[in-house]
Amino acid sequence: MTVGLNAFLLLAGLLFAIGFLGVLVRRNTLVVYMCLELMLNAVTLALVGVSRYHLSLDGSIFVFFIITVAAAEVALGLAIIVALYRRRQTVVLSELAELRN
Amino acid sequence: MADFLFYVFAALTLGSAALVVLSKNAVNCAMFMILSLMGMAALFLLLDAYFLAALQVLVYAGAVMVLFVFILMLLDVSDPVRHLPSRPVLLTALGGFVILCAGSAALFFLHVDGAPPPAIPPAGGEAHAMSFATSPRAFGYALFTKYLLPLQLAGFLLLVAMVGVIVLSKRLVSPPVRHQTVEAAGADKQP
Numbered sequence: 001m002t003v004g005l006n007a008f009l010l011l012a013g014l015l016f017a018i019g020f021l022g023v024l025v026r027r028n029t030l031v032v033y034m035c036l037e038l039m040l041n042a043v044t045l046a047l048v049g050v051s052r053y054h055l056s057l058d059g060s061i062f063v064f065f066i067i068t069v070a071a072a073e074v075a076l077g078l079a080i081i082v083a084l085y086r087r088r089q090t091v092v093l094s095e096l097a098e099l100r101n
Numbered sequence: 102m103a104d105f106l107f108y109v110f111a112a113l114t115l116g117s118a119a120l121v122v123l124s125k126n127a128v129n130c131a132m133f134m135i136l137s138l139m140g141m142a143a144l145f146l147l148l149d150a151y152f153l154a155a156l157q158v159l160v161y162a163g164a165v166m167v168l169f170v171f172i173l174m175l176l177d178v179s180d181p182v183r184h185l186p187s188r189p190v191l192l193t194a195l196g197g198f199v200i201l202c203a204g205s206a207a208l209f210f211l212h213v214d215g216a217p218p219p220a221i222p223p224a225g226g227e228a229h230a231m232s233f234a235t236s237p238r239a240f241g242y243a244l245f246t247k248y249l250l251p252l253q254l255a256g257f258l259l260l261v262a263m264v265g266v267i268v269l270s271k272r273l274v275s276p277p278v279r280h281q282t283v284e285a286a287g288a289d290k291q292p
Contacts, residue, residue: 001103001147004215006208008148011111013205015118017198022122024194025186030173031130037165038118038134041141052148053218055233057243063153064240067160068255072262074165078172079269085176
């Protein structure tokens with residue numbers, strides 16, 4: 001493969017930007033959460049790329065832990081969203097703004 | 102060939118990620134998210150991280166996205182009204198997006214380091230146990246020697262998350278609802 005590390009980092013940066021856009025633009029809590037996962041995955045890709053190009057296992061191990069933490073985080077976050085839906089009957093962010101003012 | 106595969110999977114990952122943001126239906130978002138995660142697993146394969154690619158498919162595309170689709174099915178969040186953010190939020194989001202893209206492009210074009218990945222050293226040398234290796238064995242060795250404490254903390258974190266989810270989903274069931282269902286069941290039985 002003749003692709004350099006730059007290409008992977010550019011790809012990771014673009015994915016992160018797309019996820020960032022989704023987090024701010026989308027109004028559905030679940031889709032916002034998915035875009036958050038997308039950002040996490042972009043960082044993961046950058047870590048694996050750097051780990052491969054610098055021949056060090058540390059980045060890959062870090063990705064392993066990121067995946068573990070992300071799984072725990074998704075389980076808790078979705079439980080919170082379900083609890084929220086039970087109480088408020090909505091998952092639309094603009095209707096969940098009672099902390100404003 | 103590997104170059105061609107890189108471009109194909111990069112396009113697949115980026116395109117389906119963009120469709121996650123742009124799709125109106127939340128279920129379509131989840132499906133494109135799965136596609137994006139699969140593309141990323143393929144990129145991991147191209148980077149010789151076979152174990153992580155398998156983990157990505159199993160944990161992310163498998164467990165996490167199944168959980169998402171399950172919750173989507175449970176909550177029935179399909180609303181016909183398109184919720185657009187307010188204009189300041191939209192402008193801020195687009196501005197941040199452009200800045201992030203420009204930063205990534207600057208990294209790509211200014212710091213030109215197009216060298217191909219170096220060859221992987223042959224496995225077996227204990228002196229270089231922490232150097233890059235493709236086998237899960239190297240992962241296990243690193244996890245249980247250098248990263249033993251983080252590994253145990255990760256296990257504890259999973260336990261805490263499990264207990265937290267159980268508490269969250271138990272306490273918020275309001276007792277009146279449960280009484281009503283019991284009474285309703287009893288009322289059904291009486292006649």
